Amino acid sequence: MSLTVVGTMAFDEIETPFGKSGKIIGGSATYIAWAASNFVQPINQVSVVGEDFPKAEMDALSAKGVALDGVQIKEGEKSFYWSGKYHMDMNTRDSLVTDLNVLADFQPVIPETYQGSEFLILGNLTPQVQMSVLDQLKERPRLIVMDTMNFWMEVALEDLLKVLKRVDVLMVNDGEARQLSGEYSLVKAARKILEMGPKYLIIKKGEHGALLFCDNHVFFAPAMPLDEVYDPTGAGDTFAGGFIGHLARTKDISFENMKTAIIVGSAMASFCVEKFGTERIRQVTKGEIAARIEQFVQLVNFDIDLV
Amino acid sequence: MSLTVVGTMAFDEIETPFGKSGKIIGGSATYIAWAASNFVQPINQVSVVGEDFPKAEMDALSAKGVALDGVQIKEGEKSFYWSGKYHMDMNTRDSLVTDLNVLADFQPVIPETYQGSEFLILGNLTPQVQMSVLDQLKERPRLIVMDTMNFWMEVALEDLLKVLKRVDVLMVNDGEARQLSGEYSLVKAARKILEMGPKYLIIKKGEHGALLFCDNHVFFAPAMPLDEVYDPTGAGDTFAGGFIGHLARTKDISFENMKTAIIVGSAMASFCVEKFGTERIRQVTKGEIAARIEQFVQLVNFDIDLV
Numbered sequence: 001m002s003l004t005v006v007g008t009m010a011f012d013e014i015e016t017p018f019g020k021s022g023k024i025i026g027g028s029a030t031y032i033a034w035a036a037s038n039f040v041q042p043i044n045q046v047s048v049v050g051e052d053f054p055k056a057e058m059d060a061l062s063a064k065g066v067a068l069d070g071v072q073i074k075e076g077e078k079s080f081y082w083s084g085k086y087h088m089d090m091n092t093r094d095s096l097v098t099d100l101n102v103l104a105d106f107q108p109v110i111p112e113t114y115q116g117s118e119f120l121i122l123g124n125l126t127p128q129v130q131m132s133v134l135d136q137l138k139e140r141p142r143l144i145v146m147d148t149m150n151f152w153m154e155v156a157l158e159d160l161l162k163v164l165k166r167v168d169v170l171m172v173n174d175g176e177a178r179q180l181s182g183e184y185s186l187v188k189a190a191r192k193i194l195e196m197g198p199k200y201l202i203i204k205k206g207e208h209g210a211l212l213f214c215d216n217h218v219f220f221a222p223a224m225p226l227d228e229v230y231d232p233t234g235a236g237d238t239f240a241g242g243f244i245g246h247l248a249r250t251k252d253i254s255f256e257n258m259k260t261a262i263i264v265g266s267a268m269a270s271f272c273v274e275k276f277g278t279e280r281i282r283q284v285t286k287g288e289i290a291a292r293i294e295q296f297v298q299l300v301n302f303d304i305d306l307v
Numbered sequence: 308m309s310l311t312v313v314g315t316m317a318f319d320e321i322e323t324p325f326g327k328s329g330k331i332i333g334g335s336a337t338y339i340a341w342a343a344s345n346f347v348q349p350i351n352q353v354s355v356v357g358e359d360f361p362k363a364e365m366d367a368l369s370a371k372g373v374a375l376d377g378v379q380i381k382e383g384e385k386s387f388y389w390s391g392k393y394h395m396d397m398n399t400r401d402s403l404v405t406d407l408n409v410l411a412d413f414q415p416v417i418p419e420t421y422q423g424s425e426f427l428i429l430g431n432l433t434p435q436v437q438m439s440v441l442d443q444l445k446e447r448p449r450l451i452v453m454d455t456m457n458f459w460m461e462v463a464l465e466d467l468l469k470v471l472k473r474v475d476v477l478m479v480n481d482g483e484a485r486q487l488s489g490e491y492s493l494v495k496a497a498r499k500i501l502e503m504g505p506k507y508l509i510i511k512k513g514e515h516g517a518l519l520f521c522d523n524h525v526f527f528a529p530a531m532p533l534d535e536v537y538d539p540t541g542a543g544d545t546f547a548g549g550f551i552g553h554l555a556r557t558k559d560i561s562f563e564n565m566k567t568a569i570i571v572g573s574a575m576a577s578f579c580v581e582k583f584g585t586e587r588i589r590q591v592t593k594g595e596i597a598a599r600i601e602q603f604v605q606l607v608n609f610d611i612d613l614v
Contacts, residue, residue, distance in 0.1 A: 088491070184395070187534050208515040211532060220529040220606050225494045225518060259609040293611060299527050300607045302566040304600060 003248040004044040004114050004141070005032045006133050007123025007237070008103060009053065009071065012277060013083035016090070016231050021276040025057050027080065028123030028147065031234040033066045034281045035241025035268045036121075038289060040248040041065025044114040046133065048106045050078040060282065069111040074102045090229050091206060110136040119248040121145040121240060122167070127152055127159035134166050143253045145169040145244050146198070147236070150176050165197035168253075171240055173204045186211065187218070200258065202243070204236050212262050214255050221262045222299060224270035224292070231276045235269040238281055242268030267292040310555040311351040311421050311448070312339045313440050314430025314544070315410060316360065316378065319584060320390035323397070323538050328583040332364050334387065335430030335454065338541040340373045341588045342548025342575045343428075345596060347555040348372025351421040353440065355413045357385040367589065376418040381409045397536050398513060417443040426555040428452040428547060429474070434459055434466035441473050450560050452476040452551055453505070454543070457483050472504035475560075478547055480511045493518065494525070507565065509550070511543050519569050521562050528569045529606060531577035531599070538583045542576040545588055549575030574599040 007029030014021040029047045037043055043066045051073060058068055078101040086093045108129055120141040122130040130146065146167040152160050153176065164170060170193065174186060180196075181189035190201050190213040201213040207229065209222040243258075243265035250257055267289060274280045314336030321328040336354045344350055350373045358380060365375055385408040393400045415436055427448040429437040437453065453474040459467050460483065471477060477500065481493060487503075488496035497508050497520040508520040514536065516529040550565075550572035557564055574596060581587045 185533070185535055187532050205515070208512070209529065218532055218606060219609070220532070221609075222516065222527040222529065225525055225527070226492070227494050228492055256610060260611055263609055263611065297611055299525060302526070302528075302570055303563060304567055304570065304604055 002042065002044060002114075002117040003036060003040050003119040003121070003244060004046060004070075004110075004117040005029050005036065005121050005123065005241075006046040006108060006130070007032060007121075007125060007147075008080050009045075009047040009049050010080035010082060010103075011052075012233060013081075013097075014231055014233050014276060015085040017086065017088055018228075018230050019276075021231070024277040024279075025054070026082065026234065026277060028125070028237045030057075030061075030278060031237035031272070031281070032121060032123055032241035032244070033061060034064070034278050035238045035265075035272075036245030036248070037064040037066055038268075038284070038286065039242070039245030039264070042067045044070060044111075044117055046070035046108050046110065046114070048072040048074060048102045048108075050102045051075050053079045067113070069113055070109065072102075072106075072109065077102045084233075086232065090232055108133050108136075115139065118142045118251070119145075119244055121147070121244045122163075123147050123237060123240070124149050127156050127163045130163045131159065131166075134163070143168050143244075143247060145171065145240065147171045147240055148176070150179055153179050161196060167198050169200040169202060170198040171202045171204060171236075173206070173236065177201070177203045190218075200255075202262065204239065206232065206235070210239070210262055210266060212258055214258075217255060219255075219259045219262065221259075221266045221296070223266060224295060224299065226270060226273065229273045232273050233277060235272045238272035239265035239269040241265070263293060263296050267296060309349065309351060309421075309424040310343060310347050310426040310428070310551060311353060311377075311417075311424040312336050312343065312428050312430065312548075313353040313415060313437070314339060314428075314432060315387050316352075316354040316356050317387035317389060318359075319540060320388075320404075321538055321540050321583060322392040324393065324395055325535075325537050326583075328538070331584040331586075332361070333389065333541060333584055335432070335544045337364075337368075337585060338544035338579070338588070339428060339430055339548035339551070340368060341371070341585050342545045342572075342579075343552030343555070344371040344373055345575075345591070345593065346549070346552030346571070349374045351377060351418075351424055353377035353415050353417065353421070355379040355381060355409045355415075357409045358382050360386045374420070376420055377416065379409075379413075379416065384409045391540075393539065397539055415440050415443075422446065425449045425558070426452075426551055428454070428551045429470075430454050430544060430547070431456050434463050434470045437470045438466065438473075441470070450475050450551075450554060452478065452547065454478045454547055455483070457486050460486050468503060474505050476507040476509060477505040478509040478511060478543070480513070480543065484508070484510045497525075507562075509569065511546065513539065513542070517546065517569055517573060519562075519565055521565075524562060526562075526566045526569065528566075528573045528603070530573060531602060531606065533577065533580065536580045539580050540584060542579045545579040546572040546576040548572070570600060570603050574603060
C-alpha cells in the first residue's frame with residue numbers, strides 16, 4: 001500500500017488576525033505527508049529543499065514513516081520561501097513574498113525504490129514537474145491524484161491540460177474550477193472538467209466544504225464548524241493527505257470509498273486550521289482523528305422516512 | 308396538526324442575469340404557504356394585501372388548503388411591492404423599489420378559528436407585528452419559529468430581542484447571525500444567539516447550505532448543487548415552509564426530526580430557485596419532492612468503518 005507524494009517542502013511566514021507565525025515549515029508535500037502518514041506508511045516523498053532546511057524536520061518526517069530518498073538537498077541553495085497575510089474573513093490572502101529558490105529549476109528524480117507505488121499524489125507544482133514524475137514511472141499507479149492552482153492555468157495551461165489527461169482525480173478550489181471550465185455553476189464546471197481527462201473531480205470550497213463529482217454522481221462533505229479558524233494555510237494539502245491516505249490504507253478506489261476519504265480529508269483539514277502551519281497535524285492522535293470523524297457523522301446524519 | 312403562517316403577501320419584480328420576471332406574486336407568507344401546504348393542511352394564513360391582489364392567487368391558495376380568514380384585504384389600498392436586481396453571482400442583490408403600501412400600518416388580527424394552532428411561523432416582518440401575533444394567542448403553540456432580517460436589527464433591535472425571548476426557533480442568514488451576535492465565527496455567534504431566547508437556531512447560508520444549532524449540537528445540510536440558480540427570491544421562505552411543514556405533519560419537534568425538517572426545507576428551496584418567483588413551487592408534486600429528498604440522501608451519505 002505504498003504512496004508517493006510529490007510537492008514542495010518549504011518555509012512559510014504567515015500573518016493572520018490572530019498573530020504572526022514567524023518562519024515555519026510549510027510546503028504542499030509536507031502537509032500531505034504529515035496528514036497521510038496517520039493512515040499509511042511508508043510514504044515516498046519527492047521534493048527539493050535547500051541546505052537551510054532543518055534536519056530536525058527531516059528526522060521528524062522519517063520517524064513518521066516518510067522515506068526521503070526522493071527529496072533532493074541542494075547545497076549552497078535556499079529552500080522555497082513564501083510569506084502571506086490573511087484578511088479578516090480568512091478566505092482571502094495577499095502573498096507578500098514568493099522566493100522560488102531551489103524550486104526554480106526543480107527536476108524531480110524518482111528513486112528506484114519508489115517504483116511500483118500503487119498510489120500517487122501530485123501536489124501543487126508546475127505541470128512540467130508533475131509530467132516529469134509521470135514519465136519516470138515504469139508502472140502506472142492504481143490511482144493518480146493531482147492538485148493544481150489558478151497560477152498554472154494562467155501561465156502553463158497547455159502543459160496543465162496534458163497532465164490532466166493522465167490523472168484519475170483532480171483537486172481544485174471553486175474559483176479554480178470556474179477558471180478552468182469557464183462556467184460559473186460548479187455543476188456545469190464539473191461536467192466540463194471531467195471531459196478534460198480525470199474521472200473524478202474534487203472541488204474544495206474551504207469553510208463551505210468539498211464536492212466530489214464522478215459521471216453524474218455528486219457527493220458533498222461540509223467543513224467542520226469551528227469556534228475559530230486560526231490559520232487556513234495548508235488546509236487544502238492536509239485534506240488531500242487525509243484523502244489519499246485513507247484510499248491507500250484501504251486500497252479501495254470505488255466512488256463509495258472516495259466519499260469516506262473526503263470525510264477523512266475534511267477531518268484532517270479541520271485539525272490543520274486550529275494552529276499555525278503544521279503544528280496541529282504533527283501532534284494529532286489516532287483517537288482524536290476517530291473522534292473528529294464521528295463528529296462529521298453527527299454533523300450530517302439524518303433519518304428519512306417520509307411521505 | 309394545524310399551522311399558522313404570518314408574513315407578507317406581495318408583488319415582486321425581479322431581474323436576474325437570466326431575465327426579468329415582470330410583476331409577479333411574492334411575499335414571505337406566500338412562499339411559506341406554498342411550500343408547507345405540500346405537507347400539512349389546513350394552513351392558517353395571516354397577512355394583509357391591497358385591493359390589487361389577484362383573486363386568482365387567493366383561490367389557488369385556498370385550493371391548496373390555505374385558510375385566508377386572517378388575510379386582510381384593504382379596499383382602496385395597494386399591496387406591498389418590491390423590486391430588485393441580482394448580481395451575476397446571485398448571492399447579492401440591489402433593492403430597486405420598496406413600497407410598503409398596506410404593510411405600513413399592518414395590524415394583524417388572529418381569527419378565532421386560528422386559536423389553538425399547534426405550530427406557528429412568524430415570517431420576516433416588523434418585530435412589533437410578530438409580537439402582536441404572539442399576544443393574541445390564547446394558548447402558546449407547541450413550536451414557534453421566527454424569521455427576521457438585518458433591517459430590523461438596525462431599526463428595531465429592542466423589539467426584536469423581546470420577540471426572540473418568546474420563540475423556539477430563530478432562522479437567519481449567516482450575515483444576520485454575525486450582525487446579531489457581533490461574532491464572526493458562526494459557532495460563537497450561535498452560542499450567543501441561543502442565550503437570547505430561542506432553543507434552536509438555523510443559520511441559512513444560501514448556496515452553501517444551512518446549519519442547525521441546539522445546545523452543543525450542530526447539524527449541517529448542504530444546498531443541492533444545481534446546474535443553474537435561476538432566481539433565489541423566496542428560497543429562504545420556501546426553506547422555512549418545508550421545515551415547518553414537515554414538523555407540523557409529523558408532530559415531532561425533537562432535534563432529530565428537525566434535522567430531517569431541514570433536509571425537507573432544503574429540498575423545497577432547491578425547487579424554488581429553478582424558476583422565477585413561486586412558479587416552480589406551485590407546480591411541484593409529491594413524487595418530485597420525494598425524489599429530491601432521496602438526492603439529498605445520496606449527496607451526503609457515506610460509509611464509515613475506520614481505524
